Amino acid sequence: MSESMADLVRSHPVAAGLGDDAVALLVGCAKNVAFNADELLISEGASADTFYLLRRGHVAIEVHSPERGALVIETVGPGAVVGWSWLVPPYRWTFDARALEPVGAIAIDGACLRTKALSDPAFGFAMLSKVSVELLERLQATRLRLLDLYGRTDVQ
Amino acid sequence: MSSDLRLDVTESDGDGRGALTPILHRVVSRHQETADVTILALEPLSGPRLEVRPGQFNMLTAFGVGEVAISVSSAPRDPGPIQHSVRDVGQVTHALCRSRVGDLIGVRGPFGTDWRVSLDDVNSPILSGGDVVVMAGGIGLAPLRGAVHELVARAREGGGRVFVLIGAREPAQIVFNEDLAAWERDGARVLVSVDRGSPQWRGRVGLVTTLLADAGFDASSAAALICGPEIMMRFSARALVDMGVDPHRILVSLERNMQCGLGWCGHCQLGPFILCRDGPVVPYAGVVSHLLSERER
Ligand SMILES: Cc1cc2nc3c(=O)[nH]c(=O)nc-3n(C[C@H](O)[C@H](O)[C@H](O)COP(=O)(O)OP(=O)(O)OC[C@H]3O[C@@H](n4cnc5c(N)ncnc54)[C@H](O)[C@@H]3O)c2cc1C
Ligand code: FES
Numbered sequence: 001m002s003e004s005m006a007d008l009v010r011s012h013p014v015a016a017g018l019g020d021d022a023v024a025l026l027v028g029c030a031k032n033v034a035f036n037a038d039e040l041l042i043s044e045g046a047s048a049d050t051f052y053l054l055r056r057g058h059v060a061i062e063v064h065s066p067e068r069g070a071l072v073i074e075t076v077g078p079g080a081v082v083g084w085s086w087l088v089p090p091y092r093w094t095f096d097a098r099a100l101e102p103v104g105a106i107a108i109d110g111a112c113l114r115t116k117a118l119s120d121p122a123f124g125f126a127m128l129s130k131v132s133v134e135l136l137e138r139l140q141a142t143r144l145r146l147l148d149l150y151g152r153t154d155v156q
Numbered sequence: 157m158s159s160d161l162r163l164d165v166t167e168s169d170g171d172g173r174g175a176l177t178p179i180l181h182r183v184v185s186r187h188q189e190t191a192d193v194t195i196l197a198l199e200p201l202s203g204p205r206l207e208v209r210p211g212q213f214n215m216l217t218a219f220g221v222g223e224v225a226i227s228v229s230s231a232p233r234d235p236g237p238i239q240h241s242v243r244d245v246g247q248v249t250h251a252l253c254r255s256r257v258g259d260l261i262g263v264r265g266p267f268g269t270d271w272r273v274s275l276d277d278v279n280s281p282i283l284s285g286g287d288v289v290v291m292a293g294g295i296g297l298a299p300l301r302g303a304v305h306e307l308v309a310r311a312r313e314g315g316g317r318v319f320v321l322i323g324a325r326e327p328a329q330i331v332f333n334e335d336l337a338a339w340e341r342d343g344a345r346v347l348v349s350v351d352r353g354s355p356q357w358r359g360r361v362g363l364v365t366t367l368l369a370d371a372g373f374d375a376s377s378a379a380a381l382i383c384g385p386e387i388m389m390r391f392s393a394r395a396l397v398d399m400g401v402d403p404h405r406i407l408v409s410l411e412r413n414m415q416c417g418l419g420w421c422g423h424c425q426l427g428p429f430i431l432c433r434d435g436p437v438v439p440y441a442g443v444v445s446h447l448l449s450e451r452e453r
Binding site: 058060068069071072073074075076077078079100141144145147148149150 | 293294295296323324325329349351353355357358359360361362363365366369370384385387388391
């Protein structure tokens with residue numbers, strides 16, 4: 001039996017702790033999608049109207065440089081949220097997200113979510129809190145990677 | 157901690173050789189593992205090979221230069237000579253890395269506590285059932301290599317599943333690639349993540365802790381061994397505890413500059429620990445979790 005969209009959304013970490021009403025609002029903006037290996041989920045410069053809750057498979061976050069081609073800056077896997085630019089103007093992607101293997105995800109319509117968040121501030125706050133937690137974790141991880149974490153440590 | 161294989165400092169051998177006198181070893185092979193890591197295989201000029209538990213270290217002397225602490229990276233099960241994997245970071249390690257086959261190196265040890273994976277360690281918190289997660293950052297895999305060999309062999313004989321999670325700065329700095337492949341063939345789950353990919357790298361990019369989410373171990377029954385720079389150990393141990401791993405079943409390896417290796421000089425003191433004697437391998441629970449997160453005064 002295939003899972004309902006509500007079940008799919010509920011099984012993603014982003015829905016942990018959300019009430020039924022909030023999940024229903026999220027489901028109203030969601031659809032189930034799949035990508036083949038190497039396919040782009042997100043393309044740099046394109047308008048950021050959809051973001052993804054990963055269910056299976058890994059995705060490489062890439063930026064391009066003229067001399068070095070595609071640079072993978074991070075890989076993310078099941079449970080991650082891919083894409084934040086739908087949250088803030090000018091709603092345009094600043095990186096590519098490429099499937100490294102077959103990927104299953106829930107695609108969320110960012111404009112739809114923004115509209116619902118504006119008309120239901122409690123829902124909007126709950127979503128923003130969720131997104132902030134993940135954003136903070138990714139920021140912390142990025143900061144640590146700026147150190148040469150595995151290299152020398154200056155020992156007393 | 158098991159201590160029966162530590163050097164007895166009160167004894168000297170028949171020649172009156174004391175605990176501070178190195179035993180002469182010959183370099184019987186050397187292998188350039190990465191640009192800055194060299195693996196040296198050492199045989200004693202006379203007498204038996206040293207018996208070492210995974211996680212213990214020796215003091216290696218590069219004659220005329222100095223003496224440094226280096227973990228033993230071969231496993232007790234390995235039939236060949238004892239191995240040390242040395243990262244060239246300064247004067248002494250540079251001299252050791254440059255040594256050639258046939259050169260003599262002084263060896264004192266083995267010293268310190270171990271990863272508690274030896275068969276005769278009946279009270280081991282690591283072998284008391286469940287999955288074992290091994291997390292290594294950079295050259296931190298060297299002291300863990302012997303332990304992983306033991307764990308993988310035990311898993312094949314019906315012991316707990318083994319998960320090896322490796323973090324490295326770049327693909328070129330991943331050590332023991334052949335072992336990683338062999339462990340995987342033998343049933344371990346091996347995951348590697350780098351901070352900076354290369355055009356050829358098809359694997360994961362991100363902190364070693366990002367590998368935890370989909371490693372697939374049972375946190376409630378798991379034990380863990382962690383070795384790497386202290387920040388890496390701190391974040392890894394915290395992430396494991398957040399997932400539900402019992403902090404009493406997490407061991408970390410703490411390093412401080414060593415001098416005597418015998419608990420005499422106090423050089424290696426960290427909080428309540430004299431690390432050449434009480435460490436380097438210590439339980440994460442309690443005082444160590446605070447030491448790892450607090451600035452030393
Ligand atoms: C128990 C123990 C086990 C060790 N196992 C290994 C091993 O298996 N392989 C290996 O390559 N190294 C290992 N080390 C680290 C090794 O002892 C040091 O890299 C070495 O002492 C540096 O000496 P040096 O004269 O070459 O460099 P120095 O001139 O003394 O130092 C050069 C640089 O290395 C840093 N450094 C010094 N000691 C350490 C250390 N303990 N850890 C990290 N950075 C350090 C210094 O702060 C300095 O920035 C171990 C250390 C301990 C305490
Ligand atoms: S190195 Fe001398 S007491 Fe530990």
